[in-house]
Amino acid sequence: MSFQQRKCLGCGDLLPEPFLDLGTPPLVNALVRPEEAHIREAGFPLAVASCQACHLVQLTDLVPPERMFTEYVYFSSYSDSFLAHARDMAESLTARFALGPESRVLEVASNDGYLLQYFKQRNIHVLGVEPARNIAAEAERRGIPTLNCFFGLEAVEKITSGFGQADLIIGNNVLAHVPAINEFLHAVKLCLKPTGAAVFEFPYLKDLLDGTEFDTIYHEHVFYYSLSAVEKLAERAGLQLFDVMYRPVHGGSLRVFLQHQGTHPVTGKVAEFLRAEKASGLTSPERYASFSREVANLKEELRSLLYGLKAAGKRLAAYGAPAKGNTLLNYCEIGTELLKFTVDRSPYKQGLFTPGARLPIRPPEALLKEMPDYTVILPWNLAEEIITQQQEYRRRGGQFIIPIPKPRIA
Numbered sequence: 001m002s003f004q005q006r007k008c009l010g011c012g013d014l015l016p017e018p019f020l021d022l023g024t025p026p027l028v029n030a031l032v033r034p035e036e037a038h039i040r041e042a043g044f045p046l047a048v049a050s051c052q053a054c055h056l057v058q059l060t061d062l063v064p065p066e067r068m069f070t071e072y073v074y075f076s077s078y079s080d081s082f083l084a085h086a087r088d089m090a091e092s093l094t095a096r097f098a099l100g101p102e103s104r105v106l107e108v109a110s111n112d113g114y115l116l117q118y119f120k121q122r123n124i125h126v127l128g129v130e131p132a133r134n135i136a137a138e139a140e141r142r143g144i145p146t147l148n149c150f151f152g153l154e155a156v157e158k159i160t161s162g163f164g165q166a167d168l169i170i171g172n173n174v175l176a177h178v179p180a181i182n183e184f185l186h187a188v189k190l191c192l193k194p195t196g197a198a199v200f201e202f203p204y205l206k207d208l209l210d211g212t213e214f215d216t217i218y219h220e221h222v223f224y225y226s227l228s229a230v231e232k233l234a235e236r237a238g239l240q241l242f243d244v245m246y247r248p249v250h251g252g253s254l255r256v257f258l259q260h261q262g263t264h265p266v267t268g269k270v271a272e273f274l275r276a277e278k279a280s281g282l283t284s285p286e287r288y289a290s291f292s293r294e295v296a297n298l299k300e301e302l303r304s305l306l307y308g309l310k311a312a313g314k315r316l317a318a319y320g321a322p323a324k325g326n327t328l329l330n331y332c333e334i335g336t337e338l339l340k341f342t343v344d345r346s347p348y349k350q351g352l353f354t355p356g357a358r359l360p361i362r363p364p365e366a367l368l369k370e371m372p373d374y375t376v377i378l379p380w381n382l383a384e385e386i387i388t389q390q391q392e393y394r395r396r397g398g399q400f401i402i403p404i405p406k407p408r409i410a
């Protein structure tokens with residue numbers, strides 16, 4: 001089902017050799033039902049290259065998107081810190097762009113309405129676009145108008161004819177998912193009012209490299225963005241990058257602001273970030289080669305830590321069944337021989353198995369019931385929140401392991 005991609009999806013230049021090859025794991029969101037447990041999942045090549053012409057870091061092989069999103073089981077509203085982040089984002093954007101009851105906010109990949117609900121509470125017109133059928137239905141059930149389709153040129157007419165052009169377009173963690181990125185940004189331009197702003201948030205490539213966050217690499221994430229790459233993509237779409245902010249979420253994210261041309265002044269932050277990226281090697285191949293070595297080291301360290309504990313008679317489990325956990329487990333070749341099970345707060349995941357590693361997913365209460373000696377936190381970006389929630393497990397002697405950026409006992 002996958003096909004070789006040899007040209008940069010941004011500028012069309014030929015791609016160099018991948019700087020990191022993670023093998024051929026199954027899709028991270030293809031959780032396995034008990035009745036399918038005897039069937040081996042399909043694997044797909046997972047390797048990343050950095051375009052030398054436009055610095056866009058991307059997968060070298062693609063899986064068709066319709067294969068990945070139709071049963072996507074991620075519901076944003078199950079995490080407290082995501083909701084707090086969403087509320088803050090809605091508040092700050094409403095204030096900055098002086099949004100009121102006449103304004104229109106369009107969110108691309110709106111999930112279950114976790115963000116738009118905060119705009120709706122202020123009587124602002126909202127519309128979500130969400131390709132996953134079950135998640136779009138959940139948003140509608142919660143009172144958030146949602147188009148169930150992929151965002152792109154085909155969706156423009158549907159959006160502008162009914163809802164109109166938007167004062168604000170938001171896309172949180174969506175730019176990484178769109179192989180046809182030039183078309184996507186063109187569609188953003190068409191859906192944006194002449195005075196409007198488009199705001200995108202995505203995990204920052206610099207943090208991925210500096211924090212050895214290789215587990216955030218999986219088939220659904222086609223791109224890993226630096227500001228240098230975003231600037232070139234925006235220019236190509238006829239959009240202007242006018243501001244950038246660093247956000248300490250998802251292991252480090254950037255929030256970028258785009259407009260048609262000239263409505264808002266370009267802040268000094270843009271040039272400052274571009275300079276810093278050049279200085280830290282984001283636009284040179286050496287940085288990627290050293291990252292690749294750090295990933296190989298992390299695998300060895302995590303495996304020796306877990307095998308050492310197992311040899312000492314300790315019982316091990318995991319917390320969480322996030323997409324990134326599957327890259328981690330499958331690349332590090334960790335399965336039920338080391339980790340007996342994992343737990344997750346989402347009832348949609350409980351009772352299923354993680355793809356590849358096949359850890360059984362149980363409700364969080366299983367931690368206290370089974371009392372494993374050590375629990376590996378797979379959504380390490382939420383480690384603090386999880387440890388706070390699991391005080392009782394710790395009080396009874398349970399300990400946590402945080403695998404990224406270096407495996408450590410917390």
Ligand SMILES: [Zn+2]
Pocket residue numbers: 008009010011012013051052053054055056
């Ligand atoms: Zn390129």
